[in-house]
Amino acid sequence: MPDEDPGAETAAEEERPSLDWVDILATVIMAVAALFTAWSAFQSDQWSDNMAFSLNAAGAARTESSRAFTRAGQLSQIDVASYFGWVDALQRDLAAGDIDVSEGYVPDAETVSGFLYGQFRPEFAVAMDAWLATRPFANPDAPETPFAMPEYEVAETAEAERLQQLAEDKVAEAQAADRNDDKYVLSTIIFAAIFLFAGLSTKMRSRAGQLGMLGVAVVFLFVGAVYLVTVPIQV
Template sequence: MEDASSRPRWELLLALMMALAAVGTAWAGFQSAKWSGVQADSYAAAGAARAEAGQAATVASRQRTIDVVSFTAWLNALNAEIVANPAARPSGNYQPDPDQVSGFLFNRFRPDFRPAVGAWLATRPLLNPAAPATPFDMPEYRLAAEAASQELVEEAERQSATARAANQRSDNYVLTAVIFALVLLFAGLASKSRNRTTQNTLTGLALAALAGCVLTLAFFPVEV
C-alpha cells in the first residue's frame, strides 16, 4: 500500500520537477530564438561580405585589364622606337622620355603598377634571358582590390561558420526544450497514475530527463 505520509513529499517532488521543466523550456526557447538571430545576422553579414568581395574582384579585374592593355601599348611603342633607333634600347636604368610615345604611355601607368614595372626593368629584361617575361610575374605586382576581395571572401567564410555554429546551438536548445516537455509529460502522467509501479517508473524517467537537461544546459553557450 502507498504510504500516505510520503505522498505529499512525492507530489512536492513532482511539482518541483514540473516547475523546473517549465522554466527550462522557457529558457531553452529563449536561447534558441537568440541563436537563431545570431544565425540570421551572420548569414546576412556573410552575404554582404560576398557581395563586396564580388565588387572588389570586379575592380581588380578591371585594373588588371588596364595594366595589361597599357603595358602592351607601351611595349609596342618602345619596340617601334628601338627598331627606328637601336640606341633607344632600355636597360636597367630606363627613363621614360615624355617626347616619345613610350614615355607618354609609361608616365600614365597606374601608380600601383609602376613599382612592378620598375622592378621588372631592373632585371634588364631586354638583355637578360632569365628575367621574368612581364611585370605581372614580379612579386611587386599586387592589386589592392584583389587583396581586399580575398579578405572579404575569408570574412564571409568566417561569418558563415558562425552562422552554422549558431544554427546548431539553436537546434540543441530546441532539442532540450523537447526533452523538458517530456519531463512535464512524465511528471503529469505520474501524478494521475494510481499504480505505484507506474508512478515510480514515470517519476524516475522524469527525474532522469530533468537531470540530463539541467546538466546539458550548464555546458551550453549562452547568447545574451
C-alpha cells in the first residue's frame, strides 16, 4: 500500500471543523427562516381572507344603503304629496268657512283637511305638529313648510347613511388588510434571501467567505424578525 501523506491529512483536519459548524449554523438559520416563512404565509392568507370578507361586507352594505335611500325617497314623496293634498283641502275648507285658522289650525276630523291630517305618516305628523305650533298662517317668520322643520326626519335616510358609512368603513378595513397582506409577502422575500446566503455559506471554500455569507444571512434574519414584530397579526 502506498504511504499516506501526513501533510494532506493535517490540512483536511484543519479544514473540516470549520465546515462542520458552518453547516450546522447554516441549517439552524435556514430552519428558523423556514418557520418565519411559514408564519408569514399563514398571516398573508389570513389578511387576504379578511380583505375579501370586508369587501363582501362593503358590497352588501352599499346594496342595502341604496335600497334604504330609495325607500327614503319614496317616503319623502308620499309626505310631499300628502302635504300638498292637505293644503288643497285646507284652502277648500277655508273657502267654505268650515274652519278658522286665525288662532291657529286645529285638525277637525269632520273636515276634509282634518281627515287628511290624520292620514299623515307618524314621522311626518311630528313635523307637522311642530310646524303648526309656529303659527305659520299668522307668523311671517315661521318656516314655509314643515319640511324645513328640524323635526322632519325620515328614518330610512338615517339608516341609509349609516349603511353607507359602514360600507366606507369596510372598504377602509379591506385596504388596511391588503396592506398587511403585502407586508407579509415582503417578509417572505426577506426570508428567501436568508436561504440563498445561508446555502451559499456551505459552498464557499474559504472560511472568510463562509462567515461572510453567514453574516449576511444573520442580518437578513434579524431584519426579518424585527420587521415581523411591526406587522399586525390577524387571528
